Amino acid sequence: QVQLVESGGGLVQAGGSLRLSCAVSGGTFRDYVMGWFRQAPGKEHEFVGAITESGTSTYYANSGKGRFTISRDNVRNTVYLRIHSLKPEDTAVYYCAARSGTYHTIYSEYDHWGQGTQVTVSS
Secondary structure, X not given: OOEEXXXXXXXXXXXXXXXXXXXXXXXXXXXXXXXXXXXXXXXXXXXXXXXXXXXXXXXXXXXXXXXXXEEEEOOOOEEEEEEOOXXXXXXXXXXXXXXXXXXXXXXXXXXXXXXOEEEEEEO
């Protein structure tokens, strides 16, 4: 059974930075494309970005280009999302997700999901 556990969220002032982590267990981490999504209250899951199995390629939503950085450690079975220059509109629950195959921007196209970590940005 594949499990994903996010951590690193919290309350941050606008302009600050955060690094979210997602630890994966129960599967072969290096075989998964990993995605990050976020969900603000009353909204659908929004694609943030994704990273390929080896980590050589990353993809980002336009809203996060330049402020979001995804990386992974295939030894620690962990994927990271660093967010710079946080804005109040970044407030959301952030989820990581895993899938086999090519990356996808749709949350439901992933095979496994974490429980999410709350990020709140104060102005």
